Amino acid sequence: MKLKVYRYQEGMEYPEYDSFEVEREPGLTVLGALLQIQEQLDDSLSFRYSCRGAVCGTCAMLINKVPALACRTQIEPLLKGDLQVSLFPYPGAEETVPWDAKKEVLIEPLPHMAVIKDLMVDMDKFFEYYHFIQPVFKPSDINPEKERLMDPQDVKKLEEYTSCILCAACFGACPVEGENPEYLGPAALAKLYRFHIDPREEDTSRLKIADIPPGWWACDSIGNCLRVCPKKVPPIKAINLAREELNEKK
Secondary structure, three states, rough: OOOEEEOOOOOOOOOOOOOEEEEOOOOOOOHHHHHHHHHHHHOOOOOOOOOOOOOOOOEEEEEOEEEEEEOOOOOHHHHHHOOOOOOOOOOHHHHOOOOOOOOOEEEEEOEEEOOEEOOEEOOOOHHHHHHHHOOOOOOOOOOOOOOOOOOOHHHHHHHHHHHHOOOOOHHHHOOHHOOOOOOOOOHHHHHHHHHOOOEEEEEOOHHHHOOOOOOOOOOOOOOOHHHHHHOOOOHHHHHHHHHHHHHHOO
């Protein structure tokens, strides 16, 4: 089976694509194929990975024009067309190279972030926006005498957003992010809303952190973020609820 892989390093005027033939193995993932290339064919190929279990979010990349985790995406279903995800089209995932989806898998870096080398992108902007929303729990009682009990319904609401692994797949799938680089993005806003609805929080003004043009109001409700999230976190739901609450207070 073939992989067509994006290649770039500092000094190149334009990126290139290399094709590799990898050994067919049952259950082979994109990450497994990249490791096979690195170990047997080209040790200069650069990409990030860590846990190999869809927990750390490190190996997110553009696979067949869809942001996804390389460790979780198997190649055989891709070639059969079984893992197709329909996304609202945007420039970051447009066709840039000839590619036959039935014969090869196209691997590229996540859009909206500068490429450092091959499949590695600069995540500084993504984490700058994440830090901007102050993702730190602020309880009313820092050292409680007893555990903080929560209503099961409140826990259920929180769990919709606590699964985010900060892989930035949503960031790379967001058309607004490509048009407005100052947009805080789906992951940061979903995380901000998660803290806002936490009943243990003392800070009741959290929503105002993103009550700015590149915050809640910049989203176009397209939904690519939810379609690519490996943990099914719903940023659109959080953004719409935050907008409703802010509008009610104005």
